[in-house]
Amino acid sequence: MERTDLTRIDEFTWEIPDSFRESMRVPVRIIANEDLIGDIIRGEAIDQAIQTAMLPGLVGHLVVMPDVYSGQGAPVGIVAVSKWPVGTIAPGAIGHDINTGVRLLGSDIDLSEAEGNFDVLADALKAHIPSGSEAEGSLHLNKSEVDHVAQSGAQWALRKDMAQQDDLVRAEEGGRLNEADPGKVSDAARSLGAQQLGTLGGGEHFIEIHAVEEVFNRAAAVTMGLKEDTIVAQIHCGSRGYGRQVCADYIERFQDVAPNYDITPPDPNLACVPLESTEAEDYMGAMRAAANYAYANRQVLAHRVREVFDDALEGMGNRLKTVYDVAHNLGQIEMHQVEGKHMRCYVHRKGAARAFGPGTPGISLPYRALGQPVLVPGSMGETSWVMLATRESMQKSFGSACHGAGRTMSRHEANHHADPVTLDDELEGQGIHVRSGDGASSGGGVKIKENTDAIVETVAGARLASKVARLRPLAVVHG
Secondary structure, three states: OOHHHOEEEEOOEEEEOOOOOOOOOOOEEEEOOHHHHHHHHHOHHHHHHHHHOOOOOEOOOEEEEEEEEOOOOOOEEEEEEEEOOOOEEOHHHOOOOOOOEEEEEEEOOEHHHHOOOHHHHHHHHHHHOOOOOOOOOOOOOOHHHHHHHHHHOHHHHHHOOOOOHHHHHOEHHHHOOOOOOHHHOOHHHHHHHHHHOOOOOOOOOEEEEEEEEEEOOHHHHHHHOOOOOEEEEEEEEOOHHHHHHHHHHHHHHHHHHHHHHOOOOOOHHHOOEEOOOHHHHHHHHHHHHHHHHHHHHHHHHHHHHHHHHHHHOOOHHHHEEEEEEEEOOEEEEEEEEEOOEEEEEEEEEEOEEEOOOOOOOOOOHHHOOOOOEEEEOOOOOOOEEEEEEOOHHHHHOOOEEEOOOOOOOOHHHHOOOOOOOEHHHHHHHOOOEEEEOOOOOHHHOEOOOOOHHHHHHHHHHOOOEEEEEEEEEEEEEEO
16 A cells, blocks of 8 residues: 555544445544554555455444554454444454453552562562463352353452452443343353453563653643652453453354355454344343453452552552553444434444543543543553543544554564564563563563554544653563
């Protein structure tokens, strides 16, 4: 693709018209600045975005975030909107790791109070929290208990004394989606769920200890409990094998039944069915169950992090307070303005955070007047950001923003890069204390090129979200 194929809408928005390729149902709008657009249109992800724009029933435009990279079927970093209830639903446009997301814990612990203990903290997190793709937890649930987790989300952890009420108040959707249906989840997924609650997983998932390096919006930071030179903890993970199995099960099922609805998907991994179908209803119930499992998983991990701080820093765990918990891979029914009409939509977000502007119903009460927090983790060991959604995001991106600082290539592509740099070695060289999970590759894997500042500046420049604080990494535990 060439730049001449794009129409520039404004400084941060580019459009591929729906006439670009036969079968596109909607145009593709890319949120990017001059530094990013060239890499985006040369990558595999943009071809996948164009394919995703071919899904039947889409309305408005497909949004491509500046941190987009290639995935399975749909790229990671898109928002695709179907008209409710006459559009279609595609599990591959929501993602395999359902409700992968971020929990940020703030504190009043001054950097000086923890100085010299970050190596100890990293060791304790590694010892206390199972990590790696095959990690199993210590909770040993039976399948009935897994169903309770999938029905209740973070509320399950509250009942088990692994949460505080304020953790739920400051979580997207209160840490629980309604209308979850664990009965639509396979036994294979349940078996994985029984083993993996309270585990970090592998890949890009991590727990990091940061210092609040700079605050840009002091009023918002006060509400969030963020102050310069204090310690915060960030947890990035999702629904583990439970959610991945749900997605795989329903992609296969949708592939089987799509011909019954006279649907030929643009890619087998984008198999879709009508929103009004029985199969769609079953998937939505199972997807919400997986989302709740992820909310519970991040809550259990937050509890474990507090335990580590109690042990390693002499009782400081109770000083860790939830700033926010945000989901990245979800499908939800929402109201949006589409081509001048107020319309009920089914919003697929894959590698995109919900970013509702100030006053929008559905935002957690502490942030209703400010706008929904947007947590932007860098890849492991990189600078992370805290942002706030703006009113403009509702019109420009269907109330969505980026999900991370971005990667200019997928992990698969990076593993074939000519000059890989091992992640752990580089981070240790920067003075960041790193611990790899069980089963991690030698040297901690491949360092994937970042352009954090360009991503955040683009999101802020496009007025999808505004900057609140920048976080500097001190210690990392990853899978």
